[in-house]
Amino acid sequence: MADDSRSRDTHVFGSYAAIGDSFTEGVGDPGPDGRYVGWADRFAVLLADRVPEHDAFRYANLAVRGRLLDQIVEEQVPRAKELAPDLVTFCAGGNDIIRPGSDPDDVAERFERAVADLTSAVGTVMVTTGFDTRDVPVLRHLRGKIATYTAHVRSIADRYDCPVLDLWSLKSVQDRRAWDDDRLHLSPEGHTRVALRAAQVLGMDVPADPDQPWPPLPPRGTLEVRRDDINWAREYLVPWIGRRLRGESSGDHVAAKRPDLMPLGDLMPL
Numbered sequence: 001m002a003d004d005s006r007s008r009d010t011h012v013f014g015s016y017a018a019i020g021d022s023f024t025e026g027v028g029d030p031g032p033d034g035r036y037v038g039w040a041d042r043f044a045v046l047l048a049d050r051v052p053e054h055d056a057f058r059y060a061n062l063a064v065r066g067r068l069l070d071q072i073v074e075e076q077v078p079r080a081k082e083l084a085p086d087l088v089t090f091c092a093g094g095n096d097i098i099r100p101g102s103d104p105d106d107v108a109e110r111f112e113r114a115v116a117d118l119t120s121a122v123g124t125v126m127v128t129t130g131f132d133t134r135d136v137p138v139l140r141h142l143r144g145k146i147a148t149y150t151a152h153v154r155s156i157a158d159r160y161d162c163p164v165l166d167l168w169s170l171k172s173v174q175d176r177r178a179w180d181d182d183r184l185h186l187s188p189e190g191h192t193r194v195a196l197r198a199a200q201v202l203g204m205d206v207p208a209d210p211d212q213p214w215p216p217l218p219p220r221g222t223l224e225v226r227r228d229d230i231n232w233a234r235e236y237l238v239p240w241i242g243r244r245l246r247g248e249s250s251g252d253h254v255a256a257k258r259p260d261l262m263p264l265g266d267l268m269p270l
Contacts, residue, residue: 012050013123015058015085015261016043019076020128022065022250024091025257028185035257039186040089042195046204047087048264058261060085066249069093069107073114076256081121083261088118089165089198091128093153097145104145108152112159119160126201127157128165135174138183138237163201170197172211183232 018024018040026038040061048057060083062076072092080088092114096107118125130146130153133139139146150168157164170193172178178190186194196210243250 012052013047013057013086014051014055015083016047016087016089017060017080017083017085017122017261018044018063018089019072019080020063020089020091021067021072021095022063022185023094023128024063024089025061025065026063026191027065028180028182029188029191037188037191039191039194039198042192043089043198044264046195046199046206050204056263058085059258059264060256060261061258062256063091064254064256066095066254067092069096069110069114073110073117077114077118079259080118084122085261086123087126088122088124089126089128090115090118091165093149094130097130097149098139098142102145104149104152108149108156111153112156115156115160115162119162124163125160126163126165126198127153129153129168131167131170131173135176136179136183165194165198165201167194167197170194170210172214175214177214177217181232181235 020040024038024040026036026041029037029039031037038061040063041059044057044059044061048059051057060080062079064075067075069092093107093111096102097104115125115127129150131139133143133146147168154164154166156162167173172193173186173190178187178193179185180187180190193210196206196208199206200210
């Protein structure tokens, strides 16, 4: 099995680069300045806390929403290799998997080639599995494909000795409060729980349990659920379908928010 144990030997990482799509960019977790924060930024704060005061921790986030695996490999992997950080997190393939007719076996083969390339040039590469989507209305019907891809990711991690950020086993993000109103991206609390889990994978002590149960919710009536579904379809589903039909991406004309390894500066604390 890939080594994603909470007891994994840990050491200090002086630099970290995150590559991926909207999940890693932080969509669903807006900061006070309007830019997205997200789990990778929050994870960077936890990593920086371990660095001695006289040393500088540097962080880059190359992720861009809407990117497919091949785009990430073409645009972000070479930049991550050029930066050569101590740690890279690599989450990709999700946008490919949700596309009709996609083959998780094929996506996994391309993902493995990118992992092999990255691990030859940077320190540690942490890979990320898919979420268990059985309770996510938009993605429930894709659960089998996501599970297949997740199994591939774990096998690839085993072959290349990569720590695994296993989101499938993170039960707390199966609660609807872990998700943004668009039902495709995590909420700020969901991003926070993923950041905490990522730190645990590296054997770090964390300030809270990412799988801590949520407070009970009052029961919801059928009419309330139906009203929410209608509002969601009008506000999010119809525009998403429109972009697909026009061949557009939410990431068109969007650049990476931190293209260079830089000190954390005013990043939000966890």
